[in-house]
Amino acid sequence: MSAAVHPLLRARRRKAALRNLAFLSPWIIGFSVFFAYPLVSTVYFSFMHYNGVNPPTWTGTKNWTYVFKDYPLFWPALRNTLWLVVVMVTLRVVFGLGVGLLITKIKTGAGFFRTAFYLPYLAPPVAATMAFVFLLNPGTGPVNHILGDIGIPTPGWFTDPHWSKPALTILAVWGIGDLMVIFMAALLDVPREQYEAAELDGAGAWARFRYVTLPNISPIVMFAVVTGVIQTMQYYTQPLVAGKVASGIIGNSGQQFEPGYPDKSTLTLPQLVYERGFQRFDYGSACVIALVLFVLAMAFTALLMRRRNGFLSAHED
Amino acid sequence: MTHATLTAPAAQAPEHPADIRARRTARRKARLNWIAVHALGLAAAAFFVLPFVFVFLTAVMTDNQALTRDLWPHTWQWSNFRTVWDAPGFLTWWRNTLIYAVAGTALTVVSSLPVAYALAKFRFRGRNLVMVLVISTMMLPPQVIIIPMYLFWTKQLGMDGTLWPLIIPMAFGDAFTIFLLRQFLLTIPKEYTEAARVDGCGELRTLVTVIVPMIRPAIAAVALFQFFYCWNDYFGPQIYASSNPAAWTLSYGLESFKGAHHTNWNLTMAATVLVMAPVIVVFFFAQKAFIEGVTLTGVKG
Numbered sequence: 001m002s003a004a005v006h007p008l009l010r011a012r013r014r015k016a017a018l019r020n021l022a023f024l025s026p027w028i029i030g031f032s033v034f035f036a037y038p039l040v041s042t043v044y045f046s047f048m049h050y051n052g053v054n055p056p057t058w059t060g061t062k063n064w065t066y067v068f069k070d071y072p073l074f075w076p077a078l079r080n081t082l083w084l085v086v087v088m089v090t091l092r093v094v095f096g097l098g099v100g101l102l103i104t105k106i107k108t109g110a111g112f113f114r115t116a117f118y119l120p121y122l123a124p125p126v127a128a129t130m131a132f133v134f135l136l137n138p139g140t141g142p143v144n145h146i147l148g149d150i151g152i153p154t155p156g157w158f159t160d161p162h163w164s165k166p167a168l169t170i171l172a173v174w175g176i177g178d179l180m181v182i183f184m185a186a187l188l189d190v191p192r193e194q195y196e197a198a199e200l201d202g203a204g205a206w207a208r209f210r211y212v213t214l215p216n217i218s219p220i221v222m223f224a225v226v227t228g229v230i231q232t233m234q235y236y237t238q239p240l241v242a243g244k245v246a247s248g249i250i251g252n253s254g255q256q257f258e259p260g261y262p263d264k265s266t267l268t269l270p271q272l273v274y275e276r277g278f279q280r281f282d283y284g285s286a287c288v289i290a291l292v293l294f295v296l297a298m299a300f301t302a303l304l305m306r307r308r309n310g311f312l313s314a315h316e317d
Numbered sequence: 318m319t320h321a322t323l324t325a326p327a328a329q330a331p332e333h334p335a336d337i338r339a340r341r342t343a344r345r346k347a348r349l350n351w352i353a354v355h356a357l358g359l360a361a362a363a364f365f366v367l368p369f370v371f372v373f374l375t376a377v378m379t380d381n382q383a384l385t386r387d388l389w390p391h392t393w394q395w396s397n398f399r400t401v402w403d404a405p406g407f408l409t410w411w412r413n414t415l416i417y418a419v420a421g422t423a424l425t426v427v428s429s430l431p432v433a434y435a436l437a438k439f440r441f442r443g444r445n446l447v448m449v450l451v452i453s454t455m456m457l458p459p460q461v462i463i464i465p466m467y468l469f470w471t472k473q474l475g476m477d478g479t480l481w482p483l484i485i486p487m488a489f490g491d492a493f494t495i496f497l498l499r500q501f502l503l504t505i506p507k508e509y510t511e512a513a514r515v516d517g518c519g520e521l522r523t524l525v526t527v528i529v530p531m532i533r534p535a536i537a538a539v540a541l542f543q544f545f546y547c548w549n550d551y552f553g554p555q556i557y558a559s560s561n562p563a564a565w566t567l568s569y570g571l572e573s574f575k576g577a578h579h580t581n582w583n584l585t586m587a588a589t590v591l592v593m594a595p596v597i598v599v600f601f602f603a604q605k606a607f608i609e610g611v612t613l614t615g616v617k618g
Binding site: 024035119230233244270278293301 | 351354355361362364365366369371372375384385388428429431432435436439441447449450451452453454456457458461462464465466467468469486490495520548549551552556567568569575582585592593596597600604608612
């Protein structure tokens with residue numbers, strides 16, 4: 001077989017292979033050193049007892065049973081993540097679609113509205129979270145001031161375990177600009193003829209949305225939901241900063257802050273990696289949580305890639 | 318065309334009163350619709366903009382007034398911004414953030430571009446596998462690999478208390494940047510690269526002299542994304558820089574600012590404004606590139 005290949009052709013193929021390798025080399029190095037190696041190493045450490053000082057010792061599945069059975073923060077964090085997936089992701093997609101629809105209908109001052117709706121998405125998470133802890137501050141914050149004036153009960157927001165996740169949800173819905181832009185582009189791509197045909201058939205506004213808009217944009221809705229779920233797995237900065245600032249713990253002063261304030265209600269899995277690894281120096285258990293996070297994130301990524309083959313084959317000529 | 322000329326005379330015939338009435342109600346409906354849409358728009362705009370307004374109003378209040386429930390400042394104390402600016406550490410955090418964001422962005426774009434080009438334009442075995450791996454790493458929370466990475470940078474290379482562990486990896490491609498650039502490169506017709514090849518251009522020269530000028534908007538978009546990512550990063554500096562205040566960034570330092578001034582919401586909000594401001598200024602200058610980039614993340618494909 002290989003004898004049939006002309007030597008000139010073989011030389012050219014080898015040159016092409018070298019060229020491919022050269023162009024891909026930054027990624028190959030990056031992937032090996034900053035992804036593959038640490039991933040394998042995480043699996044290794046998950047079976048080790050290691051505190052960073054004494055050399056690691058084999059402990060079998062002890063870290064795993066500790067995390068799943070005895071670690072008091074694990075299940076609350078997983079429950080919170082589930083709550084956030086159900087409520088926060090849903091509300092973000094619904095509001096993102098609503099605002100996207102609204103912006104396609106606005107004729108006067110479209111530029112102003114688009115910028116106004118988009119801007120909060122850009123606010124740095126730490127700054128935005130601190131702003132919201134202030135705005136929703138139960139005592140002197142403007143929101144409770146206004147709610148009190150109209151006679152609506154004033155919740156404790158970030159200081160009340162029942163209201164901390166709703167408060168985070170408001171913050172997340174505020175930063176909806178990315179979804180708005182994605183939905184806006186998708187909505188503008190829906191063929192106009194389909195709306196006209198539906199109108200001729202006597203379809204009202206709701207029927208047009210239900211039977212023309214939604215089927216056309218359903219892949220984008222799916223994309224928004226799955227990436228939303230993946231982002232929720234990664235949810236770290238906002239709940240951690242909100243908990244720290246609301247609890248009054250002096251940030252970064254070395255004072256130990258157990259994440260999740262108030263009463264574990266803002267715990268998420270990434271915060272547990274930090275708590276185990278960088279506050280308790282229990283690297284083994286931190287790696288177990290990291291692997292749980294890995295499996296969850298990969299499961300949803302697989303779903304995303306299966307649902308959207310376009311991810312791989314789009315615009316192939 | 319022919320259809321239009323055929324119906325044109327009919328339109329000139331005297332209109333039936335019922336038609337006139339129908340047209341009038343249609344116009345009234347359109348006007349009501351306009352009012353409803355814009356009213357809803359204003360309500361939504363209030364939700365999105367008011368938090369900025371309240372933060373700003375509090376930022377210029379006096380210390381005493383910031384402790385009250387008042388919403389409007391009695392006296393506008395602009396010096397709060399000066400106080401924050403001169404606060405210990407603030408300028409250092411500002412400088413560190415700028416170094417991290419500028420170096421990180423430049424390295425990311427330069428190292429990701431050839432990878433994206435190869436994935437979009439070369440045919441080779443395992444190309445789809447590479448794409449699957451790129452997308453997988455893109456979706457991975459940074460916490461998954463942080464323990465070995467932290468041990469590697471601090472115990473083996475002794476880089477604890479610096480931002481280098483965050484900057485150096487950016488010289489080896491970033492999954493999200495590779496993905497976005499590839500999506501954009503796929504839209505460029507093959508003829509351009511082939512014409513360059515016929516002219517005897519090597520692949521690297523084709524990329525730099527032919528392709529890069531064509532995809533400037535996409536490069537601007539990914540550069541902005543990466544700049545904002547670095548500017549906003551909290552977890553990275555928390556892990557690697559926390560032990561050394563001289564290496565803190567704005568996002569990380571801001572929180573300690575709240576700690577040091579924990580009763581002065583006005584100063585904390587002034588600091589918040591100063592952290593948000595550059596991002597917003599950059600956005601206003603590059604709005605178009607940015608929106609195009611966001612669209613590319615979700616729609617293409």
